[in-house]
Amino acid sequence: MRTIAVDLVTDSIREMCIEANHFLSRDMRQALDNAAQAERSPLGRQILAQLQENLQIAGEDMIPICQDTGMTVVFIEVGQEVHFEGGSLEEAIHEGVRRGYRDGYLRKSVVKDPLIRENTRDNTPAIIHYEIKPGDRVRITVAPKGFGSENMSRVFMLKPADGIEGVKNAILTAVKDAGPNACPPMVVGVGIGGTFEKCAIMAKQALTREVGEHSSVPYVREMEEELLATINGLGIGPGGLGGTTTALAVNINTYPTHIAGLPVAVNICCHVNRHAVRVL
Numbered sequence: 001m002r003t004i005a006v007d008l009v010t011d012s013i014r015e016m017c018i019e020a021n022h023f024l025s026r027d028m029r030q031a032l033d034n035a036a037q038a039e040r041s042p043l044g045r046q047i048l049a050q051l052q053e054n055l056q057i058a059g060e061d062m063i064p065i066c067q068d069t070g071m072t073v074v075f076i077e078v079g080q081e082v083h084f085e086g087g088s089l090e091e092a093i094h095e096g097v098r099r100g101y102r103d104g105y106l107r108k109s110v111v112k113d114p115l116i117r118e119n120t121r122d123n124t125p126a127i128i129h130y131e132i133k134p135g136d137r138v139r140i141t142v143a144p145k146g147f148g149s150e151n152m153s154r155v156f157m158l159k160p161a162d163g164i165e166g167v168k169n170a171i172l173t174a175v176k177d178a179g180p181n182a183c184p185p186m187v188v189g190v191g192i193g194g195t196f197e198k199c200a201i202m203a204k205q206a207l208t209r210e211v212g213e214h215s216s217v218p219y220v221r222e223m224e225e226e227l228l229a230t231i232n233g234l235g236i237g238p239g240g241l242g243g244t245t246t247a248l249a250v251n252i253n254t255y256p257t258h259i260a261g262l263p264v265a266v267n268i269c270c271h272v273n274r275h276a277v278r279v280l
Contacts, residue, residue, distance in 0.1 A: 013096025044243025070144030180240020
């Protein structure tokens, strides 16, 4: 049994909130660089160059890479041989977000009640997804999610007879409907299978997979590659102003499902697709 103080979780999440909001992850930066070289539209290249300049300014001046610093989503994988001490793990996570947004001077975008709309003034609570794993390590992924792209999310409860073509059409429908509103070039996270809520969580988690890393399931990998090519042929382009780079990646996660169902969730993220990962 390994003991971890919850204060370490708080400190880590504080730092990760600041890191994710100021610096693009290595894989996303490389994907943008590749897109800037491959983009065939002059206007598209100009938009991508502006996005790269924005990233450079944000890093040098320590200002957020996007003014919408998001609602903080935390995926935490806890080894079953870990014991936490010093207080509540969940409260430690919320406190890490609170300190990160306070100390990083990040915009506070969370309201206490979805209808009364009073701001919590510290960007808490976070959205937390727990998973128990073998071992004695804790893997934390912090993914601040802006709502320009979050509002473009879709869940489709398809029939099994719709099959793979129905799934592809659902994903393309979500991307077409999102258009420029998701601040392309986008990353498209997809969850297929499970239940109504399971497919949505899988789609969100798919956004944290490294760009260029494909599913280990052969047919899913083929679908990711095919859909990326199709989406980039839609002409939406960087900033929604036309071009050959509408998406940087399509990441698909799958899970067993009921004989009567075929749930599909699509969660799109904008060109910053913020996430930071640490293992304790």
